[in-house]
Amino acid sequence: MVSNEEVASMARRQTNIFKRKDGRYEARYIKCWDENGKAKYGSVYARTYAEVKVKLENTKAKLLDHQIILMPSQTIVDAINVHLNSIKNQVKESTYGLYMRYSENYISPHFKDTPVSLLTSEMVQGFVDSLLGNGLSVATTQSVFNFLKNGLKTKLAKDIFTIKLPKKQHYKVEVLSIDEQKRLELVAKDSDTINHIAIILCLYTGIRIGELCGIMWKDIDFERQTLSINRTVQRIKNIDSNDKTKVICLNPKSDTSQRDIPLPTVIVEMLKEHKKNSNAPYIITFNENVIEPRTIQRRFKKLLSIAGIRDVNFHILRHTFATRALEKGFDIKTLSEVLGHASATMTLSKYAHVLDEHKRRSMELLSELYQ
Numbered sequence: 001m002v003s004n005e006e007v008a009s010m011a012r013r014q015t016n017i018f019k020r021k022d023g024r025y026e027a028r029y030i031k032c033w034d035e036n037g038k039a040k041y042g043s044v045y046a047r048t049y050a051e052v053k054v055k056l057e058n059t060k061a062k063l064l065d066h067q068i069i070l071m072p073s074q075t076i077v078d079a080i081n082v083h084l085n086s087i088k089n090q091v092k093e094s095t096y097g098l099y100m101r102y103s104e105n106y107i108s109p110h111f112k113d114t115p116v117s118l119l120t121s122e123m124v125q126g127f128v129d130s131l132l133g134n135g136l137s138v139a140t141t142q143s144v145f146n147f148l149k150n151g152l153k154t155k156l157a158k159d160i161f162t163i164k165l166p167k168k169q170h171y172k173v174e175v176l177s178i179d180e181q182k183r184l185e186l187v188a189k190d191s192d193t194i195n196h197i198a199i200i201l202c203l204y205t206g207i208r209i210g211e212l213c214g215i216m217w218k219d220i221d222f223e224r225q226t227l228s229i230n231r232t233v234q235r236i237k238n239i240d241s242n243d244k245t246k247v248i249c250l251n252p253k254s255d256t257s258q259r260d261i262p263l264p265t266v267i268v269e270m271l272k273e274h275k276k277n278s279n280a281p282y283i284i285t286f287n288e289n290v291i292e293p294r295t296i297q298r299r300f301k302k303l304l305s306i307a308g309i310r311d312v313n314f315h316i317l318r319h320t321f322a323t324r325a326l327e328k329g330f331d332i333k334t335l336s337e338v339l340g341h342a343s344a345t346m347t348l349s350k351y352a353h354v355l356d357e358h359k360r361r362s363m364e365l366l367s368e369l370y371q
Helices: 004-014 049-066 076-087 093-111 121-133 138-151 178-191 193-205 209-213 265-275 293-307 316-327 332-339 344-350 352-364
Strands: 017-019 025-033 039-046 226-229 232-237 245-250 259-262
Touching: 017 049, 025 049, 039 049, 076 093, 076 138, 093 121, 093 138, 093 232, 093 245, 121 138, 178 193, 178 293, 178 316, 193 209, 193 265, 193 293, 193 316, 209 232, 209 293, 232 293, 259 332, 316 332, 316 352, 332 344, 344 352
Parallel strands: none
Antiparallel strands: 017 025, 025 039, 226 259, 232 245
């Protein structure tokens, strides 16, 4: 039978557990590293070796729920790579590609060989300020900051990420005027089938460019006159190949994005006519294969030039649809569901300016009573 002294001796050598003079067992563990790279220890106590070992394992497990213990010499970039590897199978491929871009484009160039143990709140603040100073949007800056924070989570002091982040700014959305919209529609119709269908579908349903590229004929119910949004097409970073990027079909980004949209009769008739000459599975194709968003974007830019319209992003078609819908009297709840927004509140915040104009015109109707 092994004596308590022998157990204590083995424990001391193997797991940093030892017997104290008062008869109890003490187990030590690393809680964190200080700013100089020196380990800070914590201890748990119990009357027996078996009890203290269980306590130690439970304590370490709780620590891992809240922090990643890193070697003091490990750089911030190395720590982020460790984090990326740990979440690779837990997030969408597109999300993982986005995080890799954050690491390669923003975090690595800024922090380079900086050890994790030397990171300060001032350095994090400087990083955030540099992102904004180089023209990154507030929303993307916050996203990069949150990724950095989660990646280092946190053997660092909790207050190291207590920094000033700018509030997201609400910009007035840009839309096409009615005259611009009509000019664009005419130019698209005179161009080719791909351009015509792409422009009309987005102007009269408000779908996103990735959703447009992912529409298949089986998503159209001609009898019910509905369009089902079941997938979105994206070009993402190719993490498993030498090719830089690849085109993939994904599920819509949220549950509300997966939706059925009633189609106006004129759109249904246009699609029926197009289907007569189409053998491909997708409504809009390139050599009968899925067409990617940047191809649509390039075509859109050419149409803008021909129509004599200022250079704008394809997403303006979605905003234009929402604006026209509100101008025609759509209620917010209906519009929110058609757009695939998470809530009517989101729709309200985006298009409040349109509602203000509508309210003003409605109030002017009271002038007739006075006259």
